[in-house]
Amino acid sequence: MRSLRMRKRSVSRNSPLTKRTACDCEVLRMHEHKSFGKFGDSLLSKAAKLAEVLAELEGFVEEGSKKSEQKRLAQSIRGLEEAIACLNAEHENVEAQKVNSQELADKLLAKMKEQVRTLLKALTKAAEEKVHLAQSATQLLIKCADGSWKPNPSSESGDDTAGHLLNELASMVGSGAVCKHTLKVAQAAVKDNPNSQSSALLQFAAVRSKDAESGAHRIFRQHGLAVNVTIDRLDLGNAPVLKSFPFIKLSSWVTYLLDHNLLHKLTGIQDELYMGEVLVEFWARYRALFPQHDLWNHSDIDLSRAIPVYTHTDEGRTYKKRPLLVFSTHGCLGLGTQPQHRAQADDHMVDGQDIPLEDSEMNMNFIGNTWSTHFIHASLLKSVSDDEPQAIPGMMKEYAADLQTLYNVGGTDSRGQRRVWIVHCGTKGDLLALSKLGSFTRDYTRMPRAGQSKQLAVGICHLCQAGREFEDPAGNVPFEDVSSRARWHASMHQEYPWQQMPPILEGVPRNAPGEEAAFFCLDLWHCWHYGLAKVFVPSVLLVFQETLIPGSSIDKRLEWINDDWKAYCRSHKFAAHAIDINKDTLGYSGSNFPAGHWNKGAISATLMYYLEFLCTFLGVDSTAVNPLHREIVACVYFVVLASFHKSLLCFFTHVYAHNSCSKHP
Known part of the structure; x- marks a missing residue:
């Protein structure tokens, strides 16, 4: 036993046995990571097969079946839809965990390297302090020897x-x-x-x-280390949590910011005098875009003190992963974007010179901790809002009443000496959040599921009639038509997408009569990165693999694309581990429309960069023989918009590098 204990002690952390164990653990971790990815792919594959069954079943229903079977078939369809949604949700969770584990490993490695550097610095500093301590001790001994040292009283409490x-x-x-x-x-x-x-x-x-x-x-x-802002209590429903619901009014935030000289959190400008000049220029540009806006008829408002804001509604998660609706307000103007700052640093034409205000870019609100630039009003569990449908409209009514006062009268500091006006320019969020706030009768969830249906589709867009069907098919408005002569162009703002005016619009200044629906702003990130791009990118890759990619089968060709994608990501320092390009991630089944299965909007941006590279590599341009390839290039390079001759990626890069307010608000 003693010899065994001695043998155990002799095995150090640097021994080959320990290193081998560490290597074995790393290999095991890699195998587990790979198995986890295969499990996610299997979930996606099962969802695709169920989708095929669902499509066949819907086709059978449309072709005509006995009335006695209609109810049972409808129940089966609903069951399949729920199963597909469950599988897709589980796949997204698996992919998210896969990405998170890889990111965590990268962070841990970076943290270990940083700790090593910190430790080296600490050791160096400790050595210097030791020398300094020795010198101080020597001086103290000398003072004690000649009697010149006297103790200084100090606080013992610390x-x-x-x-x-x-x-x-x-x-x-x-x-x-x-x-x-x-x-x-x-x-x-x-x-x-x-x-x-x-x-x-x-x-x-x-x-x-x-x-x-x-x-x-x-x-x-x-101990006075929290924001001292007034929290009101609202009665929003019958549930106990809604009887005394905490809500922070925007007027309370405005008073707090004025009292503590933090108004720049709403504008991004420290100097209030210069802020006034910027706001006047902002509203001049805004007037050029919206000459019929109600603000121009409100002569009592000082435009140099009128701050434009957006409201933002988004879904978050609690610590127990429960869906949570978060409602906040932020200024239209801010500190800019990181790409903009890099572009300015590289612009030798500027070289530190002051640009006239009328020619300068106005900074968007992207830099800074969102806790200090986005001002929260309330958060509400989705389960509560589902059980109490009147809760969200009631909250919006209270918010709108407060904003109406801030617009007509203004808000002041606690002494009533400094005043600003708040102009609500719009509300942002994903399409689901906008539909909830506006109680839309037309939204993306009402998309037609088949070529023909018994119940006429009411439309999928809150701004126009796209997707609407009529008794006479000749009057239908196809939502798939994205040409410059599409029918839905003429239907913009012809009919409200609600049965009664949403509470959030009460007292809000309008851009123009009849255009109240434009107040609900479409979000570029959700609509493109997390929406259309997940259809566009898989479609392009599947079209390219048919004739341009080497391989004897679709699996081989997609494998070639996946290898090329990974190589591109490595050479351009993108996160290639996020997804693998295959049938499952592209949502390809042979019978259904492809739709990407990834849960990160940033992946869409990276894939768009890759598409731009792939078009160049494959020689696909506007002179391509295949007309479909020419259409793809037109989309990728954004030639479909006559005023832009840059790629779609360059357009997005331009937006963030030069701000959406560069010449327009």
Whole structure:
């Protein structure tokens, strides 16, 4: 036994046995990661097969079946749709976990490297401090020897230092750090020096890890380290959580920002005098775009103090992964974008010179922590809003009433000395969120499911009649037609997409009479990156593989594309591990319309970069023999819009590099 223990001790961490074990663990982790990916692909494959069965079943129903079988067939169709949705959701979860695990591994590796660098710096600093301490000790001994040293009284509580530490911890949380991590920092500080810490820090360190989130914020509020903004209580329904629902009015935020000289959080401009000049220029450009806007008839508003804002509605997740609706407001103007700053740094024509305001770009609101640039009003669990449908309209009614006051009268600081006006320019979000806010009768969920149906489709767009069907098929408005002469062009703003005016529009200034629906802004990210691109990219790749890609079968050709895609990502430093290009990820079954199965909008952007590269590599341009290839090039390079002769990617890059407000608001 003794010899066995000695043998165990002799195995060090640097021994070949330990290294071999580490390598085996790494190989095992790679195999598990690969198996996890195969599991996700199998889920996607099953969903595709079920979709084929569903299409055949719907075709059977459309061809005509006995009335006695109609109900049973309808139930079967609903069951299949639910099964497909479940499989797709599980696949997205698997893919998300796959990406997250890879990103976590990359972050851990980067963190280890950073810790090594930090440790080396700390060792160097410790050595320098040791030398300094020796010198100080020598000087102290000399002073003690000649009697010139006298002790200085100091505070034994350490409140200043410890209070400063608690302030730093609060700043860490405000910057997005997890409360549990900041709690560990506080506990380590108390453990190192328990007798010289303030009571506040001791309270913070005593919070249980399970209660880190609520306990940390409770102590921050107790010691004045939280935002002191008024929280109102609303009665939005019968559920207990809705009887006294917490809601922060925008007027409360405006008062807080004015009191603390933080108005630049709504405009991105520190100097209020210059802010006034920028706002006047902004509204001049806005007037050029919307000459019939109601704002121009409101002579009591000082445009140099009128701040344009958007509302934003999005779905988040709680700590228990429950869907959560988040409603907030942010300024139209901000600090710009990172691509814009890089473009300005590379622009030698500017060279630090001041650009006249009328020629300058106006910064979009993309830089900065969203906690400090987007001002939250409320969050509501999806389960609660589903059970209480009147909750969201009630909340929007309260918000609209507050905005109406800020527009007509303005908001002031707590002393009533400084005043600003707030102009609500629109509300943003994905199509589902917009449909909920506006109670739309026309939205994307009402898309026709077959070539012909018994119930006429009402349309899929809240701005026009696209997708609407009539008794006479000659009057139908095809939503698939994206040409410059499409029928839906003439139907813009001809009919409201709601039965009654949405509460959020009460008192809101209109762009033009009858164009209230334009207040619900389409979101570029959701509509393209997470929407149309997931149809466009798979369609292009499947068209290219038919004639332009080498291989004896579609699987071989897609394998060639996948290898080329991975090589492209490696050479351009993109995250190639995000997806594999195959039948499942492209949503290809042979009978259904292809639709990409990935859950990251950034993947769509990377794939668009790859398409641009692939067109060049394959020699596909506007002179291609195949007319379909010419159409694809027209889409990829955005020639379909006459005023743009850059690629679709260049257009998006231009938007973010030069701001959407460069010549227009």
